[in-house]
Amino acid sequence: MPRAFTPKVITANALLEGDVVYLTRDDRWTRDLKEAELLTDEAHADLRLIEAERRVSEVVGAYLAEMKPGPDGPEPTHFREDFRRTGPSNYFHGKQEERA
Amino acid sequence: MYQYTEFDRDFLAARNAQFRAQVERRIDGSLTEDEFKPLRLMNGLYLQLHAYMLRVAIPYGTLNSGQMRQLAMIADRWDRGYGHFTTRQNIQYNWPKLKDVPDMLDALAEVGMHAIQTSGNTIRNVTADHFAGAARDEIADPRPVAELLRQWSTDHPEFQFLPRKFKIAVTGSPHDRAVIKAHDIGIRVVERDGQTGYEVLVGGGLGRTPMIGKVINDFVAAEDLLPYLEAIVSTYNVLGRRDNKYKARIKITVHENGIDTIREKVEARFAELKPRFTGVDQEMLATIEAQFAPPAFREAPTEAYDETYAKNPLFRSWCDTNLHPHKAEGYAIVSISLKKHGATPGDATGDQMRVMADLAQAYGHDELRISHEQNVILPHVHRSDLPALYARLKAADLATANIGLISDIIACPGMDYCALATARSIPVAQEIAERFAELKLEHDIGPLKLKISGCINACGHHHVGHIGILGLDRAGVENYQITIGGDATEDAAIGERMGPGFAYDEVTDAIERIVRAYLDTREGPQETFLETFRRLGADPFKAALYPKETVDA
Numbered sequence: 001m002p003r004a005f006t007p008k009v010i011t012a013n014a015l016l017e018g019d020v021v022y023l024t025r026d027d028r029w030t031r032d033l034k035e036a037e038l039l040t041d042e043a044h045a046d047l048r049l050i051e052a053e054r055r056v057s058e059v060v061g062a063y064l065a066e067m068k069p070g071p072d073g074p075e076p077t078h079f080r081e082d083f084r085r086t087g088p089s090n091y092f093h094g095k096q097e098e099r100a
Numbered sequence: 101m102y103q104y105t106e107f108d109r110d111f112l113a114a115r116n117a118q119f120r121a122q123v124e125r126r127i128d129g130s131l132t133e134d135e136f137k138p139l140r141l142m143n144g145l146y147l148q149l150h151a152y153m154l155r156v157a158i159p160y161g162t163l164n165s166g167q168m169r170q171l172a173m174i175a176d177r178w179d180r181g182y183g184h185f186t187t188r189q190n191i192q193y194n195w196p197k198l199k200d201v202p203d204m205l206d207a208l209a210e211v212g213m214h215a216i217q218t219s220g221n222t223i224r225n226v227t228a229d230h231f232a233g234a235a236r237d238e239i240a241d242p243r244p245v246a247e248l249l250r251q252w253s254t255d256h257p258e259f260q261f262l263p264r265k266f267k268i269a270v271t272g273s274p275h276d277r278a279v280i281k282a283h284d285i286g287i288r289v290v291e292r293d294g295q296t297g298y299e300v301l302v303g304g305g306l307g308r309t310p311m312i313g314k315v316i317n318d319f320v321a322a323e324d325l326l327p328y329l330e331a332i333v334s335t336y337n338v339l340g341r342r343d344n345k346y347k348a349r350i351k352i353t354v355h356e357n358g359i360d361t362i363r364e365k366v367e368a369r370f371a372e373l374k375p376r377f378t379g380v381d382q383e384m385l386a387t388i389e390a391q392f393a394p395p396a397f398r399e400a401p402t403e404a405y406d407e408t409y410a411k412n413p414l415f416r417s418w419c420d421t422n423l424h425p426h427k428a429e430g431y432a433i434v435s436i437s438l439k440k441h442g443a444t445p446g447d448a449t450g451d452q453m454r455v456m457a458d459l460a461q462a463y464g465h466d467e468l469r470i471s472h473e474q475n476v477i478l479p480h481v482h483r484s485d486l487p488a489l490y491a492r493l494k495a496a497d498l499a500t501a502n503i504g505l506i507s508d509i510i511a512c513p514g515m516d517y518c519a520l521a522t523a524r525s526i527p528v529a530q531e532i533a534e535r536f537a538e539l540k541l542e543h544d545i546g547p548l549k550l551k552i553s554g555c556i557n558a559c560g561h562h563h564v565g566h567i568g569i570l571g572l573d574r575a576g577v578e579n580y581q582i583t584i585g586g587d588a589t590e591d592a593a594i595g596e597r598m599g600p601g602f603a604y605d606e607v608t609d610a611i612e613r614i615v616r617a618y619l620d621t622r623e624g625p626q627e628t629f630l631e632t633f634r635r636l637g638a639d640p641f642k643a644a645l646y647p648k649e650t651v652d653a
Contacts, residue, residue, distance in 0.1 A: 013147055013151075015126075015127070015133075015198065016127065016197060016198050016199060017151070017197055017198075018147055018148075018150070018151040018152035018196075018197070018198065019150060019151055020149070020150060056129070056132050056133060057127075057128075057129040060133050060147055061133070061147065077576070078576050079515070079576070079577070079578060080149075080515060080573075083149060083515055083516065083524075084149055084150070087150055088150065088194075088516035088517060088526075089516050089524060089526070089527050090444045090516055090526045090527065090530065091180075091444075093150075093180055093194075093195065094150045094151070095150070
């Protein structure tokens, strides 16, 4: 039996700044994971990825990243995505700094 | 030091203009990422987890003060005020913006530096012994040959699309500080019957399949070196596997074909190539060699040094760990540790870079080196200048006395920055260094090389660490494997894996248990960690790491 589809978001790096972005329901690229569209349907997710991949002058390397629903929006299930949404652990640089 | 010629400057200006136009075309949408990626990689521009990363080559690890100041300026103006020195004598900027990169490259060109071939399946930055031109045990300065190789390999039309990346290291000393046995080609200056030549090794490498390099030729005459190396790379270019990325490095080519077959093919290719080398390379080498003439070493009394050494215990401790013997009387090689306990290994702020540049100018014949161990070296300092130098290093927070000790850790950027990483390395290094600082044990422990990689590609050289740590992703959780007994010198050895890995919050305790097992079993302070391991094998360390399992067995 095929494995059940687990929730995902579309993420990429912004072309100009290189920082992590997520695709929102209304087709914006946001820096904040909480605003990302959580995709729970596989066919819809595949379609959204194709749409995202076509936006070549805005982002680089779009992919579907595993997430789980949280009280304030999508939350990472893997530590790699947790670092991507936060920034490095040795300096207060990246997203954690932007949010502060 | 080598000074760029008009040819070098024109080449770099043209190349930078070309890349500037490519960046513009990417930004305006006329190039897709698939088209642009190989172009940016050829110019050292990566896209990592949080941002772009620009990797700048520091050929054979040598810089002058002007170049170091420019690296500081670039860090301050276009990055986050710091740079990260790497295990291949490069500097990496972790936060550049795409549109700024062409300006950064132009700024580098102003001081004769570039980021060309710091990525891609090409011949990468040629590295060398960081004590080159200064070490007491040196036969000849390896840097003229390294510079010749830089010129030969840069934009070499035949070698822009090799099966995989290709790394060359050169040493001029019998004691190998350049890890030549873990490079695709390792070169060692040797003397035979009064003639200087080169021992050439091939097929070393770390990564997924660690291999120690094998001697392909124990004496290549000076005038044959370049055609011989071209023959090796050319043979590999044809024979190397392009069907499987993990089997594409020359170490696999040598392993699968056997060193004897490779040697025969290289000899055959050499016979074809040699007549085409008409001696121009030797003329160029002679010009380069003249530029690496040793500085005018001065003779001066060293009483001031002796007095401070006797009086000041902190200065004494720093001298005992951070100085190495210099070939010139009265001089010392100074290592500036970028491993302050709790700091990120290999990072220097723009201000620190400027201080080091000033010190090189004031006390060090205007020379700096970057070591593969991620420290900065002032290769030529007269001992009478050491007290003043030390005071200024201390003021800049650069006087950590830990060179060669357990807190002098090599660590790759790991998952804090690198898109390939499977776990973090930097915080692991920070915690271990802080632990041993608290324990005040590291000077008792003595020489111990701890090396950490955040993935199997082994940028942190964990295989050749006396203690190696490899960070992996085990079912979505960071997990760290420990190896012991690796050696990066002329006695190169791959470390032995101890057993199951440790969780992120267990690693520091595990390392402390290994070190305490060493302290308990060594035959006295003169027996180093590596010697104890070689005498006793892995058992006492395994018992310390996995106490319960030993009882069960």
